[in-house]
Amino acid sequence: MIKALVFDAYGTLFDVHSVGKECNKIFPTKGDAISQSWRKKQLEYFFLRQLIQRYKPFNEITKDALHYACKENGVELSNEDEEHLMEAYLKLDLFEEVEAVLDQLSNKKLVVFSNGSKNMIDPLIEQSSIRSSIDLVISADEIKQYKPTPAAYNHAQEQLNLKREEILFMSSNPWDITGAKSFGFRTAWINRKELVSEELDIQPDAIYGDLSEISEWVEET
Structure with a gap:
């Protein structure tokens, strides 16, 4: 039972990719790609950190993954935009x-x-x-x-x-x-x-x- x-x-x-709406507002035409990369690196980073025993809390990993996704897509992430997108992750x-x-x-x-x-x-x-x-x-x-x-x-x-x-x-x-x-x-x-x-x-x-x-x-x- x-x-x-x-x-x-x-x-x-x-839906983790519902954050793509906010990504698109900040980075038109690249928001969906950033959302996809953001989630991919989020998973990769916590798997890797678990394996090498260098733990970071999920909120810090999520922020690191966002920075990577923006860099991969050739856009600059301001402190204000970072704060906005991390806040959006609390409202999926x-x-x-x-x-x-x-x-x-x-x-x-x-x-x-x-x-x-x-x-x-x-x-x-x-x-x-x-x-x-x-x-x-x-x-x-x-x-x-x-x-x-x-x-x-x-x-x-x-x-x-x-x-x-x-x-x-x-x-x-x-x-x-x-x-x-x-x-x-x-x-x-x-x-x-x-x-x-x-x-x-x-x-x-x-x-x-x-x-x-x-x-x-x-x-x-």
């Missing part, structure tokens, strides 16, 4: 189905588990329409170990005080699903980009195009 539904935030609940759009799905799952414990530092993830959820639906927010920054390390998922389990198989973890990020499944969580990959399955010996329990099918899966379990 699933007792807690745990959601990744960036790319799963919130929810994916269309998220609010309704969480309303339908109100009888379950609903949790957000993110690599985002608390000074990023807490304001993001607080300004959103799902803030009253979320029972708990867990940040990997609390132990300075990013997902997909086993230590990160172990931290989430300890916070929930549940057995691994009692937790359904959902993410749009294949690496996150692989890490959670390897740790022992039940997993549902929210494959928003219709990617092909990874060539690994660890596969999710379910694959969906968005979160709207999760309620059916939970009822069946």
Whole structure:
């Protein structure tokens, strides 16, 4: 029996590329490219820092990635523009189905588990329409170990005080699903980009195009 539904935030609940609207206002014609590069380097930097054991909080990594994205696209980032875009990351759009799905799952414990530092993830959820639906927010920054390390998922389990198989973890990020499944969580990959399955010996329990099918899966379990 699933007792807690745990959601990744960036790319799963919130559209990280909705920040592209603000990028385009500042850098017309290059905003979308900057948004794509920003997210790519954000992921690369926390993976790299985890491997070389030189941890930085997610907000600092996000800022570093923004600087790289602007440099890659040949634009100058002023202090004012940096502040504006970092603020925009605290106001990302929810994916269309998220609010309704969480309303339908109100009888379950609903949790957000993110690599985002608390000074990023807490304001993001607080300004959103799902803030009253979320029972708990867990940040990997609390132990300075990013997902997909086993230590990160172990931290989430300890916070929930549940057995691994009692937790359904959902993410749009294949690496996150692989890490959670390897740790022992039940997993549902929210494959928003219709990617092909990874060539690994660890596969999710379910694959969906968005979160709207999760309620059916939970009822069946």
